[in-house]
Amino acid sequence: MVDSLIRIIFKYFILSFKHLKLIEPLLKAVSNEGYTTPTPVQAQSIPAILERRDLLGCAQTGTGKTAAFTIPVLQLMHEEQNPEQKRHILHTLILTPTRELAIQIGQSIEAYGRYVDLRHTVVFGGVSQHPQVHAIRNGVDIMVATPGRLLDLMQQGIISLQHIRYFILDEADRMLDMGFVHDVKKIIAKLPAKRQTLFFSATMPAEIRQLAGVLLTNPVKVEVTPPATTVDIINQSVYHVDKGYKQQLLVDILQDESIESVLVFTQMKHAADKLSKALIRAGVNAEAIHGNKSQNARQNALANFKNRKTRVLVATDIAARGIDIDELAYVVNYELPNVPETYVHRIGRTGRAGASGTAISFCDRSEKEFLKDIEKLIRKQVPAISGHKYEGLVSAPVAKVPMQRQQSNNRQQSGRPQSNGRSHANSKTHADTRQQSHAVKSAKPGQHRNQSSRQKQTQGQGQSWSW
Numbered sequence: 448m449v450d451s452l453i454r455i456i457f458k459y460f461i462l463s464f465k466h467l468k469l470i471e472p473l474l475k476a477v478s479n480e481g482y483t484t485p486t487p488v489q490a491q492s493i494p495a496i497l498e499r500r501d502l503l504g505c506a507q508t509g510t511g512k513t514a515a516f517t518i519p520v521l522q523l524m525h526e527e528q529n530p531e532q533k534r535h536i537l538h539t540l541i542l543t544p545t546r547e548l549a550i551q552i553g554q555s556i557e558a559y560g561r562y563v564d565l566r567h568t569v570v571f572g573g574v575s576q577h578p579q580v581h582a583i584r585n586g587v588d589i590m591v592a593t594p595g596r597l598l599d600l601m602q603q604g605i606i607s608l609q610h611i612r613y614f615i616l617d618e619a620d621r622m623l624d625m626g627f628v629h630d631v632k633k634i635i636a637k638l639p640a641k642r643q644t645l646f647f648s649a650t651m652p653a654e655i656r657q658l659a660g661v662l663l664t665n666p667v668k669v670e671v672t673p674p675a676t677t678v679d680i681i682n683q684s685v686y687h688v689d690k691g692y693k694q695q696l697l698v699d700i701l702q703d704e705s706i707e708s709v710l711v712f713t714q715m716k717h718a719a720d721k722l723s724k725a726l727i728r729a730g731v732n733a734e735a736i737h738g739n740k741s742q743n744a745r746q747n748a749l750a751n752f753k754n755r756k757t758r759v760l761v762a763t764d765i766a767a768r769g770i771d772i773d774e775l776a777y778v779v780n781y782e783l784p785n786v787p788e789t790y791v792h793r794i795g796r797t798g799r800a801g802a803s804g805t806a807i808s809f810c811d812r813s814e815k816e817f818l819k820d821i822e823k824l825i826r827k828q829v830p831a832i833s834g835h836k837y838e839g840l841v842s843a844p845v846a847k848v849p850m851q852r853q854q855s856n857n858r859q860q861s862g863r864p865q866s867n868g869r870s871h872a873n874s875k876t877h878a879d880t881r882q883q884s885h886a887v888k889s890a891k892p893g894q895h896r897n898q899s900s901r902q903k904q905t906q907g908q909g910q911s912w913s914w
């Protein structure tokens with residue numbers, strides 16, 4: 448009832464942050480950030496959190512959800528602070544699945560908490576724990592953490608959660624995808640029962656709803672732009688193209704110099720690497736970002752992409768999760784995801800803040816089912832580009848000759864099984880291949896299908912959410 452009332456108020460009156468009863472130090476910080484109007488998730492969440500309600504938020508990255516939970520928690524903590532008490536005690540835990548997200552949340556706390564005396568630290572794995580331990584020992588009020596490192600530090604007796612009053616679980620569905628649910632449950636078991644819990648997830652599959660049910664007490668529910676509608680302003684298209692021609696098609700598309708900056712998605716890390724190398728060989732300024740890269744390499748790749756040094760960033764879904772780029776105009780789904788919601792997340796990276804974006808997808812035979820699922824979810828057909836150069840071509844095993852010739856020495860392989868499992872390189876050129884494939888064009892549809900490899904590919908995709 449209250450939720451729908453807030454929604455109606457928000458719809459008909461443009462609220463400012465002042466209407467949300469924020470204290471001066473926070474209003475000043477928000478204004479420093481250049482925000483004038485709260486986003487819908489902020490308008491709905493901030494009053495409820497200030498009223499000390501638990502919250503179940505269905506919102507994805509890009510909706511302003513970080514500020515939606517950070518700002519009111521900063522306010523509550525500031526108001527509870529005893530000026531006599533100089534010690535900083537860990538009262539807030541924000542659990543998030545990736546290092547990139549943890550760092551970004553840390554930066555948000557830094558920005559929004561500039562004028563309050565609360566200390567925070569960010570804790571994640573893959574780097575030395577010493578600076579993190581040092582910060583914790585100096586005393587912190589707020590901790591942003593990924594589950595693995597947090598558990599590790601808890602087990603070493605360096606962190607105790609006994610004084611936690613505010614617990615925020617961010618991107619819960621991603622935690623599930625990444626196999627962190629057991630770690631999360633172990634952490635939850637150590638939290639005091641008396642606390643305020645804020646639970647955010649972009650999607651609400653059954654397992655997530657169940658976890659939310661256990662964690663939350665009479666929560667206020669906030670749902671903004673359900674995934675299926677966020678895609679409406681994005682210009683979507685799909686190229687039906689054989690797997691063996693995807694690389695060439697992408698290179699062709701990138702000939703258009705008006706495409707300044709593109710985020711390209713692959714399902715697996717190896718594929719991201721392989722594609723970025725192929726693009727570089729084709730003269731395209733590209734970099735890959737995925738979980739096998741060191742923390743520094745990923746931060747650098749991200750920074751290069753943000754400041755336009757790198758034109759094409761090839762990413763896996765999880766690596767891309769924390770990418771927060773305001774003016775991303777193009778997303779390419781080089782491989783379609785087998786989870787339709789992932790498609791919505793991917794393309795939602797363009798078209799932010801009402802700007803229109805373009806999402807181009809490549810769909811090979813084995814991905815047609817995925818496309819159907821996506822169209823079911825978004826409740827519309829993705830327009831297919833007809834009459835393109837590779838339409839109807841079916842690649843022979845030699846389709847990737849230029850790449851395989853270069854890689855035959857180090858035996859590098861794609862993470863996704865090849866479409867025909869017989870990928871023996873030979874010395875034919877790409878032009879040879881194209882000629883051969885043109886001949887194939889008149890063959891009966893499905894002649895080059897390989898059922899068992901398609902099945903394998905689907906299985907491969909199901910396991911591809913590694914970080």
Ligand code: AMP
Binds near residue numbers: 482483489509
């Ligand atoms: P998030 O969904 O938390 O990742 O936020 C996405 C982006 O929106 C970030 O770049 C924020 O800085 C920005 N943002 C958050 N709240 C607002 C607001 N009220 N007005 C304008 N930008 C905002």
